[in-house]
Every structure is written in C-alpha cells, then in structure tokens.
Amino acid sequence: MTSPILFDHYRSSASYRVRIALNLKGVEYRSIPVDLAAGAQKKPDYRAVNPQGFVPMLDDGGRRITQSLAIIHYLDATRPEPPLVPGDAADRAHVVALALTIACDIHPLNNLRVLKHLTGDLGLTEETKNGWIARWISEGFAALEALAAPRAGRFLFGDSPTLADICLVPQMYNARRFHVPLDSFPLLVRLDAEATALEAFAAAHPDRVAPPA
Incomplete structure (x- = not known):
C-alpha cells in the first residue's frame, strides 16, 4: 500500500495536528512542504488540487482530503487504532x-x-x-x-x-x-x-x- 502524502507546512497549526494524528496512528507518510511564506499555496498547480489553497491536504491513494479535522476523522475511520474520539x-x-x-x-x-x-x-x-x-x-x-x-x-x-x-x-x-x-x-x-x-x-x-x- 502506497504511503499517504501530506501537503504540509512546518509551522501551520492545522498541519501540526495532522502530523500528530498520523504519528499516533503509526502511519508512515511522505511530506511535501508547501511554503506558505512564499505563497506556494496560491500557485495554480496547488489550487488545481486544493481550490482553497490551504494546508494540510492528505493524498491517500488518490483520495485528496482537506481540512485538518476532516483528515483526522478520516484517519480514525480508516485506521481505527488507537481511536482519537470516544465511542460514547x-x-x-x-x-x-x-x-x-x-x-x-x-x-x-x-x-x-x-x-x-x-x-x-x-x-x-x-x-x-x-x-x-x-x-x-x-x-x-x-x-x-x-x-x-x-x-x-x-x-x-x-x-x-x-x-x-x-x-x-x-x-x-x-x-x-x-x-x-x-x-x-x-x-x-x-x-x-x-x-x-x-x-x-x-x-x-x-x-x-x-x-x-
């Protein structure tokens, strides 16, 4: 199975959340840095795959997911251990x-x-x-x-x-x-x-x- 790809920025709080979640789940992933200070998130090639132009974005086998909390909920559904939200x-x-x-x-x-x-x-x-x-x-x-x-x-x-x-x-x-x-x-x-x-x-x-x- 191909490792997920995380479009990431090291100081982005939202990206930081997803890195934590991936680590807690024990998921090996590849990080592609997106230089927010240089405006890389606004370039046409990135906007073509993420119209909001934000990070993070997770590409999991061609499934591209944006918004940190949506990514984390996806990880919890597809890789349920350890759970990151209670069952009750x-x-x-x-x-x-x-x-x-x-x-x-x-x-x-x-x-x-x-x-x-x-x-x-x-x-x-x-x-x-x-x-x-x-x-x-x-x-x-x-x-x-x-x-x-x-x-x-x-x-x-x-x-x-x-x-x-x-x-x-x-x-x-x-x-x-x-x-x-x-x-x-x-x-x-x-x-x-x-x-x-x-x-x-x-x-x-x-x-x-x-x-x-």
Missing part, C-alpha cells in the same frame, strides 16, 4: 466541542493570512497585532480551561490522547511563539506538557520537521 455519543460530542473551541474559535484569528491582513492591508503595528493575538488566545483558553476541567485526566479528556489534545498542543505552541502569558491556564499547561512528552506529539513539533536552513 456524549463523550464524543464533548471531545469534538473541545477541539472545535480551538480549531474554529481560537486558531483562525491568529493564522498567517489573518495576521498578514492586519499588518499589511490594515496597517496595524506589530504591537497592535500582538495584542490581537493575545486577546483571542487568552479568551479562548479561559473558556477551554473551564470546559475541560470537569472531565480532564492526564489529557483534556480522560487518560488517553484524543482529538482535543491534537488541537491543543499546536495552539499552545502558537501562544508561546507569540509570548502570550499562560499563568492563568495551569490545567492547559499541565496537559500540554503531558501530551508533548509522548513521542508522537514531540516528533510532529515544528522544530523537528522544519526544512533545512
């Missing part, structure tokens, strides 16, 4: 809600295209941009900490990593990259440390997959 309907909804709090409500407001628009088209200063990032990450993390607390264990839900942790770790990386204070989120800091101690998470870290300088 209520538990599954809880884990997906935690993941979406990050993927839909926090991450989009601090991704590259939004930040470029703030400093480029709108002419905001770096200081104002960084304040924007800190506000939305901090507001989202406050909600996430409260939502996760009642059912957290070693991880955001229970004692095994799930889709929620796969989303948390890249967002914590972003928070630290932009110097967002994390003292108010001790649970998230603890859970992030628990997850990143696992090789599946550590091997997906941007520093481990960055292209050569």
Whole structure:
C-alpha cells in the first residue's frame, strides 16, 4: 500500500495536528512542504488540487482530503487504532466541542493570512497585532480551561490522547511563539506538557520537521 502524502507546512497549526494524528496512528507518510511564506499555496498547480489553497491536504491513494479535522476523522475511520474520539455519543460530542473551541474559535484569528491582513492591508503595528493575538488566545483558553476541567485526566479528556489534545498542543505552541502569558491556564499547561512528552506529539513539533536552513 502506497504511503499517504501530506501537503504540509512546518509551522501551520492545522498541519501540526495532522502530523500528530498520523504519528499516533503509526502511519508512515511522505511530506511535501508547501511554503506558505512564499505563497506556494496560491500557485495554480496547488489550487488545481486544493481550490482553497490551504494546508494540510492528505493524498491517500488518490483520495485528496482537506481540512485538518476532516483528515483526522478520516484517519480514525480508516485506521481505527488507537481511536482519537470516544465511542460514547456524549463523550464524543464533548471531545469534538473541545477541539472545535480551538480549531474554529481560537486558531483562525491568529493564522498567517489573518495576521498578514492586519499588518499589511490594515496597517496595524506589530504591537497592535500582538495584542490581537493575545486577546483571542487568552479568551479562548479561559473558556477551554473551564470546559475541560470537569472531565480532564492526564489529557483534556480522560487518560488517553484524543482529538482535543491534537488541537491543543499546536495552539499552545502558537501562544508561546507569540509570548502570550499562560499563568492563568495551569490545567492547559499541565496537559500540554503531558501530551508533548509522548513521542508522537514531540516528533510532529515544528522544530523537528522544519526544512533545512
């Protein structure tokens, strides 16, 4: 069976999620870097296969799947061990809600295209941009900490990593990259440390997959 191909960018939070999921599943894959800073995602050849022009995109034997959470759900369906969402309907909804709090409500407001628009088209200063990032990450993390607390264990839900942790770790990386204070989120800091101690998470870290300088 041909190894899947991941169209990837080392600092993309969404790509980082998929790398973690592939590692947790033990799936060998080939990475094709897409240089977001150089605008490679906007080139006609990439847009021809991914009209949104985003990463990640997974090509699994000719099946091209976009959107990180859709890719992870696909991996969970086609490679079910270990499961990344619980089997129980209520538990599954809880884990997906935690993941979406990050993927839909926090991450989009601090991704590259939004930040470029703030400093480029709108002419905001770096200081104002960084304040924007800190506000939305901090507001989202406050909600996430409260939502996760009642059912957290070693991880955001229970004692095994799930889709929620796969989303948390890249967002914590972003928070630290932009110097967002994390003292108010001790649970998230603890859970992030628990997850990143696992090789599946550590091997997906941007520093481990960055292209050569």
